[in-house]
Amino acid sequence: MRKTVLITGVSGGIGKELADRFAKGGHNIVLVARSESKIVKLAQEYRKKYGIQATVIAKDVAAPGVPEEIFTELKEKGITVDYLVNNAGFGLFGTFIETDMEQEVNMIDVNIKALTVMTKLFLPDMIKRGQGGVMNVASLVGFFPGPMMSVYYATKAYVLSFTEALANEVSGTGVTVTALCPGLTSTGFVDRSGMGAVKGAIMEAGQVAEEGYRGFLRGKTLIMPGVRNRFIAFMPRLLPRMMVTRLVRSTQDRTEH
Helix, strand or coil: CCCEEEEECCCCHHHHHHHHHHHHCCCEEEEEECCHHHHHHHHHHHHHHHCCCEEEEECCCCCCCHHHHHHHHHHHHCCCCCEEEECCCCCCCCCCCCCCHHHHHHHHHHHHHHHHHHHHHHHHHHHHHCCEEEEEECCHHHHCCCCCCHHHHHHHHHHHHHHHHHHHHCCCCCEEEEEECCCCEECCHHHHHCCCECCCCCEEHHHHHHHHHHHHHCCCCEECCCHHHHHHHCHHHHCCHHHHHHHHHHHHHCCEC
């Protein structure tokens, strides 16, 4: 039987690229994003091209009660979610005292709260069935403190820690939990965060999604696309914390605003 995957934040970037790969792999798909027009078009494309079932849910997962609404709606439709991909998320650039509080709180709601609640809702049934998987899109920055993006870096540190802990808890159940930790990726993230033009190596969203998709299906707990990014992730183990923080700040200061 075909597996069904639910992906949040699927209207563009890594989320859309992951959806492409799951659809091409013959998985039925539940597309969740705020932009209804984009995901309706995507669903039509997947049905026609791959002959799969594609369900559209145009909602903001960070809004109060929405994860529960999604869970209930799928139950009522008789749709079993085998794989959950928590991809929705965004960042915000600037010093903490200058960034907008409402946006900062919304970021916590999207990056942390929605991800946690969605996992809380869908994981127990996977455990009962003895099969399934959860992929949480964390980030390379989850390994670092992040001056100029302090809350964003902290949210991704939460996602990384939460995911690794869950992976340990569900070991032996037939269910896997995976953290995808991309470095800087060519998506709409940079524009929304207010970072402006970024200097340095940027991976394509398709490359990140390909490594994430393959690693997830193999049951890997931690996926860091790109050799350079895997090297960077080891820096906090080798250098004093204060030096790591200063290095991150110097990197942020080289960003063109």
